[in-house]
Amino acid sequence: MSLVGKPAPLFTLEGYHNGEFVSVSLEKLRGKWVYLLFYPLDFTFVCPTEVLAFSRDAHEFAARNCQIFGVSVDSKYTHKAWVDAPRERGGLGGSLNYPLLADLTKEVSRAYGVLDEQAGVALRGLFLINPEGVIVHETTNFLPVGRSSREALRTLKAFQYVSQHTNEVCPADWDEGKDTMVATPEGAAQYLATH
Template sequence: MKNFIGKKFIDFTIPAVMANGSINKNFNFYKETENKNILIFFYPMDFTFVCPSELIAINNRINDFKSRNVEVLGISVDSCYSHNAWIKTSLENGGLGGSLNYVLLSDIKKDISSYLGILDDISGVSYRASFVLDVFKTVRVQHINDFPIGRNIDEYVRLFDAISFYNEYGNVCQAGWVSGSSGIKPSSDGIGSFLKSNYKNL
């Protein structure tokens, strides 16, 4: 994966299955996510094994993301028609159970995955890559998982809280920071005071 931290995420226009189930053949990333924080996550393929657990886990937490002004976008190299079929497939048959409350994008030409450096050369599908963007489309976090390793969705909720906390207060977020923690004043005195009081709890 290339390093995009601190850089603006690329704009693109590709097909998408919208949250209401309709197909938008010309979904423009910048336009559709204006003034939003963004979680854009890549997954290998529809109708696979780890993938439905991740997409359902995100769907179960969609209100947590919406309350933080986060637009969630899933993306794979499948077509929109495959996405639609997978959404409509029952849970017991490995599908998404009939509905999804966020957008699924189709990188069927593989241009975006290739540009980002997350396309597996052998299988021709994307790794489990995630990008956390602020409202300016700046990449604040990027992660990549190998195919068999599912993501912890609660961690992405925490990351948006951490970004918001830093933007508001200027204090940095220590290991294991959670919402409600005080953070660290970014100075020699600040880190010294924090470590003296909290090192056993890290």
């Protein structure tokens, strides 16, 4: 069952970031856009490629008032070991531009509907939460296929645009600087006639 359009399930989780253990409360992040990047496990295969891709682009998300959090069922200590381990040993190379949160009880993964109960890990769920605390976008992949940080950034731009231009919508493949569409039958006809 989709969570889009519903209040994001609240949580407080411990994690690891910038050499320190941290505590993160989703409720205290109201007023910011938030991306939750659920992934199965530290020290695995597809996971580091996703986590590092979002870290590479984290400054672009931050410039748009959006905070990224990685979430897995690993402990904060495992997160620390993974971040600090060199890449040639399956680690993240010593730094990451956003916190990794520990969902040891699996309650948060379950609340967001991404817990694979049989495997005991989160699927690759990605949730965009607006500043009012409502989920506006979600996508979930099965374990073998990673997600795109560039597509997540494009999606953030689109939702930020429509939140400021309430009579407009973003057509397929829209990105910053491209034409939008007025949300009327006439607006759709005009857009389709010129694109």
